Amino acid sequence: IGHYRGWALGALWVFPLAQAWATEPISIISPAVVTEPAKVALGKKLFFEPRLSQSGIISCNSCHNLATSGTDNLPTSIGHNWQKGPINSPTVFNASYNLAQFWDGRAKDLQAQAGGPIEADKEMASSHSVAVATLSSIPQYQQEFVAVYGKGAINMDKITDAIASFEQTLVTPNSPFDLWLQGDKSQLSAQQLKGYQTFKQVGCTACHNGPAVGANSYQKMGLVQPYQTENPSLGRYSVTGKEQDKHVFKVPTLRNIEHTAPYFHDGAVWDLSQAVEIMAQVQLGQTLTPEQTQDIVAFLHSLTGERPQIVLPALPPSPFDPLHVKR
């Protein structure tokens, strides 16, 4: 499971247009293959588990709402105690394709990421020891962890591993663009096809390529012209400390982009057309014509895939005050 999941599936090569597809800068994403359903089911419960937060009401799903394409659709998140977060919440859909997690890539993978929000003061504001104690106080979780991980106490490694396993299933295959890539030419309108050509010609695919149409490199926001923002994030610099990494961010995926407004790390732009115009300007020094912009936007809509069907988990009851555990 990783960025090149699609390529690994030999079966895909028998498609009639495999050749053509192999030369495109964007490749398909494949449906998730679940090999450990019990672990995924446990991870799903934990993703929806508000008792992982200090207040008992914030879960991963609060900010990565799977009913709204894996984000909260706010400029920056609202977390514990109604605190405003520092940066826009990215979608968890297709996050397994990210070369690393977070805008600045400070977590190497989904498992490394999942421990963060539980103890982040502006997110769930709990602590790892409290999260472990809370889940351990719930008999049904005790049993489920044993069923998945064998005997032994619940710990953060198991919690984050289960959550990451669930997140691996959050892929959105079979977008019109993917079906087009696989040979079904009826999937794109003439305008969308024109938009895709423009997207390649003006140079968007330099950064937005691969199965996630992004997510596989760090790039400066404002490569050619500075991007004006009030958001103080310095991006990759806060990980590497290198001067040239200031305002360098992980290139976001453009899959399901029509659903994940507002755009950019500061969540300052709601209108996808405007986001496209800004990109052309600040990353490529180009002013797009209104027609070019609209064509690209039409193409971007073809990147909306099938969301996985998510049946709400039935979370187990607490035998006593779960918030009490925390004191």
Add this chain to the structure above:
Amino acid sequence: IGHYRGWALGALWVFPLAQAWATEPISIISPAVVTEPAKVALGKKLFFEPRLSQSGIISCNSCHNLATSGTDNLPTSIGHNWQKGPINSPTVFNASYNLAQFWDGRAKDLQAQAGGPIEADKEMASSHSVAVATLSSIPQYQQEFVAVYGKGAINMDKITDAIASFEQTLVTPNSPFDLWLQGDKSQLSAQQLKGYQTFKQVGCTACHNGPAVGANSYQKMGLVQPYQTENPSLGRYSVTGKEQDKHVFKVPTLRNIEHTAPYFHDGAVWDLSQAVEIMAQVQLGQTLTPEQTQDIVAFLHSLTGERPQIVLPALPPSPFDPLHVKR
């Protein structure tokens, strides 16, 4: 659809033990019969719709989490701007059986109820006109409302009707106790059966009876001995203004009670055994033996039914800043 839904289904009478069942104070609840699936699907979207709130993050599901048996499992809810609500959030499961909605019965049915939280300052803190404008700004909702209600603008009547239709489906049939009532004697353990006898003998069924095991009358909290609480709610009095209605509340359903802690309108009691002891004391003037209490608790666990399988809805994208509509 109403409190006596179970009784109306002629088919049930052919059960072998129909006679015996008919003499019990508690009756079964029946699976929901969905006659208007498109309306229910729309109502489900609205139930999960955070854009019905001022902040864009609070939906009905925030306080009536369908992953945790239709409540938030907090003493009192946390709403807009992290404000603490005045009273414990009741479950929406089986709420269609309530003789009226809210602890004080101030809304006559689910539709009348659903408009309340959207504009309640401590809940979603929006307004009806803004809620209508927000949904109207989303093309897919426009289409869905027309598909369900025919031509014409979106309005609060349609919004609350759709939400109520979805809530009608939130019933939890086939609890072990219901199966036992229908003749499968293996469903209750000896202790549960003993608990049920005690429940009837000491007089709990005076108030907790019918299909919802409650929810069909208003009763004074502290009928025999006063109930000590810091919660200022006066209950039914705030609707009728009658002195004798002070501290009179709708008797809550005891279905799925093991999942809906903390208990009572003030959410002050987490332990179900303690809630049972308090009830015996303040409503009946009786001190239960520890054995009686444990037997009743064992019986109450047999009231946990099957939760409906809820597939998360895919909420439609906003074409522009949905929060902007609100200014």
